[in-house]
Amino acid sequence: MNQQLAEPSAAEKPERPVADAKAPPLVQYEQVTKRYGELEVIKGIDLTLQPGEKLALIGPSGSGKTTLGRMLATLEKPTSGRILVEGESLWEMRMPSGKTVPANDRHLRRLRGNIGMVFQHFNLFPHMSVIDNVTLAPRSVLGLSKEEAHERAVTMLGKVGLDSKLSEFPSRLSGGQKQRVAIARALVMQPKVMVFDEVTSALDPELVGEVLAVMKEIARDSDMAMMLITHEMDFARDIADRVVFGAEGRIVEQGTPADIFGQPRSERLRSFLSRFG
């Protein structure tokens, strides 16, 4: 069932520089499976992400797309297979002797520095103001000074249109504002790849637009790779270089947005898309 990977097409998105297909992959899933007890949610996935590439993962609920993203963010460990980030396996370390051993905390933290994640339910720290939410990790993980972290955070909050809410607490923000803060909080760490896990699914319909607009802007301006797990088909079509359609733990079909939405090949994808009008 797994298809050969389609090269991201440069013709589709002339308005911005597109992922260099010849560069070594930034992220590489190799025969990754994930099993929870009896339930196998990921059934042997091979997938690569080029530096800067914008990849949309679509598929019905239960297809395993969220699990795929969570595994990249090291929130879940694959049952088998490997996930490489810049050629290094997340969960194993190569010793000088050539032997591979399970990764220790230091190894994981080093690789995790390349990866960011935005969650469906925002997961802002409720006991901290907006600015503290955004400066916590730059100060503590990147070791920035208070001033540097503040400046970077304010710039990022400006990008998501919330630099007027610095001392507000999350409980006083709307869902859309919370998610934009969460995006700024993840972006400020400057990861090379960011997982966006259904970031608009928990929002009231009238708040979805503001979040998508922010993400479109990020996709346009930044050379960060993005893994967009989404139910927003128009959004996927607009900003993705490549769309992967998965169902029941496998990749069913992948290609450019034009291919996937214009000429779906599999019956599975056609019936999935028909539900989105």
Next chain:
Amino acid sequence: MWDWSYAAEILPGLLKAFRNTIGAALAGFGLAVVIGLVLAMFARSRWGPVRWVIRSIVEFIRSTPLLVQLFFLYYSLPMLTPLSFSAFATGVLGLGLHYGTYLSEVYRSGIEAVPRGQWEAAKALNLSRVKTWFSVILPQAIPPVIPMMGNYLIVIVKETPTLSAITLVEVLLSAKNTASITYRVFEPYTIAGILFLLLSLVLSFGVSRMEKIMKRRYAG
């Protein structure tokens, strides 16, 4: 029956012993707060053996009486090891260990109430374990359980007469000593009881104030 002049005569001595009661209770509680936190954190260690050891310690301490633990610390420990503590220090240590295990359960309930997403967000931001605990998890876990911790302070206060078994002259032992000299039991025990009552009332008031403050802060 009640002799006011006798009561007035013994009151200073009882109050002096009551200072020991308050001191041992507060110090014991303070130690329990620290021990409880350490136990609660290590109970969530990634290492199975650490979790197992912590669980065994908690289980062991909770299923033996405080009195037995005090006897052990006061009489047996100096025989087994070079360690030997004063009655007061032993009492504080005993209360701290014993109630530390109970407080670890209080912390646990607070920690478990913090949504999993908070741990995940901390991980996705690459925060260290220590930073995650002290900046993200505990500031959310502890405030809601402060009233419960306060209740244990009241329990500890009422438990201090147990320390008389290791010769700590707290208020009840002082009352007993007084009674055994004068053969008048009514006044000393009544005064001791009233002192406990007053202290408990003050603490209960504090706890319910705390509860209200926390409710207001965490209502919205």
